[in-house]
Amino acid sequence: xxxxxxxxxxxxxxxxxxxxxxxxxxxxxxxxxxxxxxxxxxxxxxxxxxxxxxxxxxxxxxxxxxxxxxxxxxxxxxxxxxxxxxxxxxxxxxxxxxxxxxxxxxxxxxxxxx
Amino acid sequence: xxxxxxxxxxxxxxxxxxxxxxxxxxxxxxxxxxxxxxxxxxxxxxxxxxxxxxxxxxxxxxxxxxxxxxxxxxxxxxxxxxxxxxxxxxxxxxxxxxxxxxxxxxxxxxxxxx
Numbered sequence: 001x002x003x004x005x006x007x008x009x010x011x012x013x014x015x016x017x018x019x020x021x022x023x024x025x026x027x028x029x030x031x032x033x034x035x036x037x038x039x040x041x042x043x044x045x046x047x048x049x050x051x052x053x054x055x056x057x058x059x060x061x062x063x064x065x066x067x068x069x070x071x072x073x074x075x076x077x078x079x080x081x082x083x084x085x086x087x088x089x090x091x092x093x094x095x096x097x098x099x100x101x102x103x104x105x106x107x108x109x110x111x112x113x114x
Numbered sequence: 115x116x117x118x119x120x121x122x123x124x125x126x127x128x129x130x131x132x133x134x135x136x137x138x139x140x141x142x143x144x145x146x147x148x149x150x151x152x153x154x155x156x157x158x159x160x161x162x163x164x165x166x167x168x169x170x171x172x173x174x175x176x177x178x179x180x181x182x183x184x185x186x187x188x189x190x191x192x193x194x195x196x197x198x199x200x201x202x203x204x205x206x207x208x209x210x211x212x213x214x215x216x217x218x219x220x221x222x223x224x225x226x227x228x
Contacts, residue, residue, distance in 0.1 A: 032214045043118070043204055043219030044157070051214040090156055094213035100145065101170065102217065104156035 002027035004074075004091045006105035013081055014113050021076040021108045023091035033074040034092040034102070035065055044090065050074060061085070086112045120205050120220035128228050129195060135223045137188040137205030143218070145211045146188040148180060149204040151222070157204055163188060164211045195227045 007022040025031060032051050036044040048059025055067040065076045074091060091105040118139045127133050137146065145164050149157035162170035163182040171180075177199075179191040188205055202222045208215035 036217075041221070043206075043221045044217070045219070046216045049214065049216065096213050099213045100162065100208070100211045100215060101159060104158075107154075107156050 002029070002031050002093045002095050002103060004033075004093050004103065004105040006089075006091050006108050008108050009106065010109045010111065012111045012113055015083055016080050018079050019077065019081050019085075019110065021089050021091075021110065023074045023076065023105060025072050025074060025091075025093050027093065027095065030096045032094045032096060033065075033067060034094075035059065035063070035074075035076050036090045036092060036104075037061075038088045038090065038107075040087070047076070047089075081110070081112050083112050083114060085110060118205055118207055118218050118220035120203075120223050122223060123221065124224045124226075126226045126228060127192065127195065129197075131195075132191070132193045134192065135190040135203055135205075135225075137190075137207075137220060138186055139207045139218070140186055141207065141209070141218065142185075143207035143209050144185060145208045145215070146182060147206040147208075147217065148188070148190055149206060149219075151202040151204055153201075161190075162211075169211075192225075195225075197227050200225055200227045 004025045013019045034049045035047040038044045048057045050057045050067045058064045088107045090107050121136045148160040151157040160174045161180045166182045181189040204222045205220045206217040
């Protein structure tokens with residue numbers, strides 16, 4: 001089985017500052033990794049995903065993440081945040097190509113302070 | 115059309131009521147999902163339909179009954195629910211069922227059981 005741990009439940013950051021949201025995964029097999037964002041009173045939206053290849057993955061809204069196999073991490077970063085980035089961010093994992101059961105981490109609430 | 119549409123957006127029901135949640139997508143996706151999300155928690159997978167057949171049931175109580183009438187529609191029939199079933203119910207779809215698929219989520223139905 002695979003799982004993800006999001007190390008911070010809440011991250012406050014000032015507008016235009018950089019941010020990193022941390023995610024570590026655990027699995028005995030190859031995994032696919034995802035970051036989803038949930039704005040208040042909405043469903044989830046995919047920011048980016050890592051399946052294979054380049055370990056630096058670029059997503060929507062200026063976000064990027066780096067897959068690090070040795071540290072079993074998939075941290076999400078943005079160089080300059082905006083008020084509109086305030087949302088809940090979920091790291092998620094599936095057990096590779098044959099598994100479509102998406103397992104979510106507990107989420108990190110990003111609050112951007114004006 | 116890249117939307118997953120869920121109705122109703124809000125539902126209040128008593129423990130003896132029978133109600134249904136509806137989900138619709140017109141993206142030609144062949145996999146559809148029901149997730150349950152309690153407040154300030156990550157989504158939890160309930161059911162997966164693949165090519166209109168139920169492929170995953172995550173040990174969900176029988177008071178929740180899914181139905182997939184065709185490839186565009188997914189229903190969740192509710193009967194004799196408990197107050198602890200109050201949650202946001204999210205529908206999602208994906209083009210295929212491989213582990214790397216992007217899930218498209220609806221905005222959810224906020225269910226309150228009195």
